[in-house]
Amino acid sequence: MNRTADTANLAGLVQIALGTAVPVTGIQRLRGGSKKGVYRVRLGGPPTSVTVYSWAQEENFWPRATDAPDPGDPFAAATGLHRLLAATRALESAGVRAPRVLWSDDSHQHYPADVAVIEDVPGGSxxxxxxxxxxxxxxxxxxxxxxxxxxxxxxxxxxxxxxxxxxxxxxxxxxxxxxxxxxxxxxxxxxxxxxxxxxxxxxxxxxxxxxxxxxxxxxxxxxxxxxxxxxxxxxxxxxxxxxxxxxxxxxxxxxxxxxxxxxxxxxxxxxxxxxxxxxxxxxxxxxxxxxxxxxxxxxxxxxxxxxxxxxxxxxxxxxxxxxxxxx
Structure with a gap:
């Protein structure tokens, strides 16, 4: 099964998010990400790079649940665009830094899954x-x-x-x-x-x-x-x-x-x-x-x-x- 996003589509998303035709010089799928695809997109800048999250079902390696998850279960699969947006707002309110969400979309008009373009934080883990x-x-x-x-x-x-x-x-x-x-x-x-x-x-x-x-x-x-x-x-x-x-x-x-x-x-x-x-x-x-x-x-x-x-x-x-x- 193909578990990676189409790089041309990702490049288009980044240009929509940034509102400019900044050239894309490279796309790398980052290690990890068992529930979503995580990609670093390098740009002709500035910025020199951004990160793209894709919640396409084919990028979720966990077996699909037979029952709908309980949204109130704290241990249910912690994934999804709306959870990212809520968490980012809560962290900002608490004075805790997380990467800034530059653009997000759940309409599937630009990409066949929920996606977000976020700040790429240089410096490593x-x-x-x-x-x-x-x-x-x-x-x-x-x-x-x-x-x-x-x-x-x-x-x-x-x-x-x-x-x-x-x-x-x-x-x-x-x-x-x-x-x-x-x-x-x-x-x-x-x-x-x-x-x-x-x-x-x-x-x-x-x-x-x-x-x-x-x-x-x-x-x-x-x-x-x-x-x-x-x-x-x-x-x-x-x-x-x-x-x-x-x-x-x-x-x-x-x-x-x-x-x-x-x-x-x-x-x-x-x-x-x-x-x-x-x-x-x-x-x-x-x-x-x-x-x-x-x-x-x-x-x-x-x-x-x-x-x-x-x-x-x-x-x-x-x-x-x-x-x-x-x-």
Whole structure:
């Protein structure tokens, strides 16, 4: 199946967005993007480049759901033009930088899918800085910590994606438990090691859930904030990308993901006052999600298959280790 956009069409979109016949000198499909196509379009300038997002169905590598997704489910597929626009507005209001949306279109008159042309932020990712430029990475981590403080200062009395805050009466921790049990069953059907440990993991999930106390306020979080989802501009300022998953939820969910992705550099992003019981439940739930999700993705034709196998295997090993820890 063809998973790439027609470059001539992308060039035309950029010229419509910029309102000028600026020459296109190159188009590169960027790595990642399992739910949408992401392209860097180089120009005769200025600007010298922009990024194009395409939400064409053929560029979504996830198996198509049989039922319509619940728009209030914070863990439903976090993708789509309208979620990008809502998240960008919310981040700007919170004083957190994301790439500027230069132009967007959902009419399909110019392109057979929802599309957006956004600012291309030069400077590379925080992931690359952590590997190759530790001194610059330290400065960027401190800037990211300040951005997280501003982001997490925004709260609501319900959880859910922007514009669809939950009215179900189900607590955030109950939704995480139910989702984790589903991920456990799905993962166990694909990996016999998880199947052998299923009863013990179910018991641990219920035990951890029972320790969590009710909560009335939820925090605005990114949801999948790894160093690959942070760009660093020429001035050293951090810029959040892949922001469609922005939602109100437990801040502990954000910090479990930060722990997982930043490893020994997480200390620069740590926060006081987190709920230890929620952290324990969410650590195990997130590892189960990162087993079931990659295995599900491999049911399709996702190209970087070895990478997905590695993610599933690593998180399976961590999940099995977590149930051995004393509570």
């Amino acid at each position: 925080l992931e690359a800085l952590l590997q190759y430029h530790p001194a610059r990475a330290d400065e960027a981590l401190h800037d990211l910590a300040r951005s997280l403080t501003r982001l997490h200062a925004r709260t609501a009395d319900r959880y859910g994606p922007l514009g669809h805050l939950n009215n179900y009466g189900t607590s955030g921790e109950q939704m995480v438990l139910e989702r984790a049990l589903g991920d456990l069953d799905e993962g166990a059907s694909r990996d016999e090691r998880l199947g052998a440990a299923r009863s013990r993991i179910r018991e641990r999930l219920h035990d951890l859930h029972a320790r969590v106390q009710p909560r009335q306020r939820y925090t605005l979080i990114h949801g999948e904030l790894g160093p690959d989802h942070v760009l660093v501009d020429a001035a050293g300022q951090t810029v959040l990308i892949d922001v469609e998953g922005l939602m109100f939820f437990d801040v502990e969910w954000e910090h479990v993901f930060l722990e997982l992705r930043f490893h020994d550099r997480y200390a620069a992003l740590a926060a006081d006052g987190l709920d230890a019981d929620r952290l324990r439940l969410y650590r195990l739930a997130m590892r189960l999600s990162l087993v079931a999700g990659p295995l599900r993705l491999l049911d399709g034709d996702f190209p970087d298959r070895e990478f997905m196998h590695q993610i599933a295997e690593h998180n399976l090993q961590v999940a099995l280790a977590l149930i051995e820890e004393p509570v």
